[in-house]
Amino acid sequence: MCVDSPLPHLDRPFDYQVPAEAAAAAQPGTRVKVRFSGQLIDGFVLERAAGSDHEGKLSFLDKVVSPEPVLTPRVARLAREVADRYAGTLSDVLRLAIPPRHARAEAAPPAEPPPPFTAAVDGLAWHRYVAGAALLRALADGRAPRAVWTALPGEDWPARLAAAAATSLAAGRGALIVVADARDLDRLDAALLRVLGGPGHHVALSAAAGPSERYKRFLAVARGSARIVIGTRAAAFAPVADLGLVAIWDDGDDLHSDQRAPYPHARQVLLARAELEHCAAIVGGFGRTAEAQQLIETGWAIEVGATREELRRSMPRVVTVGEQERARDNAQAAAARLPTLAWRAARDALNAGAPVLIQVPRRGYLPAVACADCFTPARCAVCSGPLALPAAHGVPSCRWCGRPAADHACPQCGRRRLRAAVVGARRTAEELARAFPDTPVRTSGRDGILTSVPGEATLVVSTPGAEPLADGGFGAVLLLDAWAFLTRADLRGTEEALRRWFAAAALARPGAPVVVVADGGLVAVQALLRFDPAWLAARELAERRELGFPPAxxxxxxxxxxxxxxxxxxxxxxxxxxxxxxxxxxxxxxxxxxxxxxxxxxxxxxxxxxxxxxxxxxxxxxxxxxxxxxxxxxxx
CATH class of the missing domain: 3.30.70 (Alpha-Beta Plaits)
Structure with missing residues (x-):
């Protein structure tokens, strides 16, 4: 019996007697109530045994909450492995792995499993990658290949992962794919519906579905009526029967790391699962993390990527312009807060009737302001938090405590005028609207994320991670304020910058300009120019080995x-x-x-x-x- 206690010294199985009236229901994996230290607490039956090594008197379990076996032996073993790796307790991991019970969902009759999937899977697009065709053949044969996949720019990655999952299903085995957020999940769900010919074979597990619906879908997996599971990080524990493939997309996204104890990362959960269940694994993305590179260098996984010739046919044309290389003689470029090269790239794309994507690292209007005379950062007089300006005619307020600071005076020079220290997405959109008065400007960020935009002349200002898809791809992509990524005091700052840039650049049309406002000599910018995430990942991993940093x-x-x-x-x-x-x-x-x-x-x-x-x-x-x-x- 596993009792639901977060106390580390109680992280071990406890023996209980099963009363005769509960003998049939109290099967391994079921939820029960037991008396523990004078309290009635939850627990899971791990196994049934004829006897016990405990020398004292055993207590009886109080009741069986549900006869539904929601904790399978393989998931229990995985949870134990994850708890041991992250210095956590089994009960903490099970809280992440198994959603809360909903009696109404359990009482509903189980769905009829769909007929076996036997349709042919179109995996031709995988042939664009070295070892891509071999990866699909191995899945079709029921083998367990392990791959780190670097997707081509413009790749329809949900379709590729859907084809891999369908290939595993056609071979008689299940599949599990984890993505970072709801937008990626929706795209993958649509791709699977197309590949599998309709619903029934797969479910999407996400907290956004709501507690009842999520538990209903979880039961469909536990009961074996759905063989493919897609979802966000908690779906990595889904009880898929006869698992043949686990996959994760964009493993560098910090949303894959759980913020609850013991703080596991979905990538590591899936890799542990591939080892325990002897199934295939795919770690995919437009970029590559040092952890993924280590899988290749240690021989745990093979590299699946395109040749340079194939890459050149798909990649955009990346150019750089330094922050100081702004042509002030061009009034329109200056008004748009763009270097002339970036302004011309946007103008040419708009004249050709194509949308333009502008990635801005900061949301809001002016998320940081400073004294206009001595450039001292403006701080809150109460909590010393940074002051921000919410709108052109708004009152400065503290980003930490929210207090307005209409009477702010610089503590250094006493002046009251403020200037922008950091420019946000809304201010950028405002400036672009002035520079391109006849072009619609749309924003995508925390206040409203665009899923897609039509393939017509439009300026789209987006924060990282909120970039929409464009019909036919963007005619130009502008990466502004690159310093905001590259000056972060973070071990993963360079890796994160490149991941964000690749995600945006991959949305451009082949040959379209991608203008990054940064020094072209920087390592991350060089990797973007070459469109070579593997080179930077190998370099990052080598440096971390030398300095003694993870994952080395x-x-x-x-x-x-x-x-x-x-x-x-x-x-x-x-x-x-x-x-x-x-x-x-x-x-x-x-x-x-x-x-x-x-x-x-x-x-x-x-x-x-x-x-x-x-x-x-x-x-x-x-x-x-x-x-x-x-x-x-x-x-x-």
Whole structure:
């Protein structure tokens, strides 16, 4: 029995007696209620046994909440693996893996499984990639290939993944595909409907479906009526029977990392699942992470990518212009806040009747302002947060506490005039509307994300990740304020910048101009010019090996009050050679952060040591918790 307790020292199975009246219902995987420490708590039956090694008297389970076996043995084994890797508890992982119960959904009669899928799958587009055809043949034969796939610009990636899933289904095995957000999920859902000829063979698991509908779809998978599952990060645990393929798209997106303990990453969950269930795996994207590159260099996966000749036929024409290379003699370009080269690229595309995409890193109007005379950043007088201007005639307000600052005066020179320090998407759209008065300007971002735009003369201003599709592709793509990505004090800053740029550039028509406003000598910009994410990923991985950063090593971050962090470290029997780095101040007041670094081979030993130490503190009933994150995305 697994009891639902977050306490680390209780992360082990407990034996209970099953009363005769519950013997038929209390099967492995069912939800039950048990008495534990005087309280009635939830639990899952892990297995039934004829006897117990426990020498004391066993309590009886209180009741069977539902006879539905929602926790399969393979998912239970996967959850245990994930908990051990991330220094978490099994109950924490199961809360992520299994959605809350809805009795009405359980009471509904199970859906009839669709007839076996035997239609021919069109996998011709995979032939554009080296090893692409071999990947599909291996799936059709029921084998377990593992691939890191770099998609071509303009690629209809949902159709490619749908073809791979359908090939696995035709071979008699299931498939599981994880994407970052609802927009990608909708595109993949539509692609599967086309490839599979209609609904029934697959389900989409996402919190956006609502609790009842999500649980209904989960039951369809658990009962075996749906063999293909697509969804966001929690779908990585879906109980797909006879799994033949797991895939993840754009594994560098931080949405794949769960923000609840034990903070697993969907990519790692799927890779662990591929190992445990001996199934195929595809890690795909327009860019490539250092983690994906490591899979190739260690031989765990093969590289699936296009030849340079094939790439040249599909890629846009990337050009760079430095921030200082603005032609002030062109009044229209200056009014649009664009270098002349970018302004001309937009003008030519619009004259040809094509839409233009402008990617701006910051949302809002003026998300940061400064003194117009001495350039001192404007800060809130109460909390020292940055001041922002919400509109042209709005009142400056603090981005942290929201207080208006209409009477702000510069603490350095005493002046009251403000200027833009960072320009947001709405201000950019306003400036473009003045520079191109006869062209419609649309925005896509947090306030409203566009799914698609028609293939006509339109300016589309988008924040990263909100770029819409354009019929026929964009006639030009402008990447503004590249410094906002490249100046981030982040281990993954360069990788993230290139991922965002590739995602936008891939929406351009073949041969269309992609203008990036950045120094052409920068490494990330060079990778974009060459349209070669593999080169940058290999370089990033080599640098991280040299410096001792993930994924070349394993790192655990410990965050909490200084005394609590020190106590946990004093109780932990760290593996030999482990380094303790820090402390540094944490975001929460009064907290600090320590890092523990070890080799990859000692990663599980590190997680076990930290979990054991957390369990010892739990037994002592330590008041201040310590947050443990293994391989966090953010090391600052």
């Amino acid at each position: 090593v394993r790192i655990a971050a410990l965050t909490g009050p200084p005394a609590a962090v020190a106590e946990l470290l004093s109780l932990a029997e760290l593996p030999p050679g482990a380094e303790v780095l820090g402390p540094v101040p944490a975001a929460e007041e009064g907290h600090e952060r320590m890092l523990v670094r070890t080799t990859r081979s000692a990663g599980k030993a590190l997680a076990l040591a930290l979990k054991t130490a957390a369990g010892a503190r739990s037994v002592r009933k330590a008041a201040d918790p310590v947050k443990i994150q293994v391989d966090p995305l953010d090391l600052l």
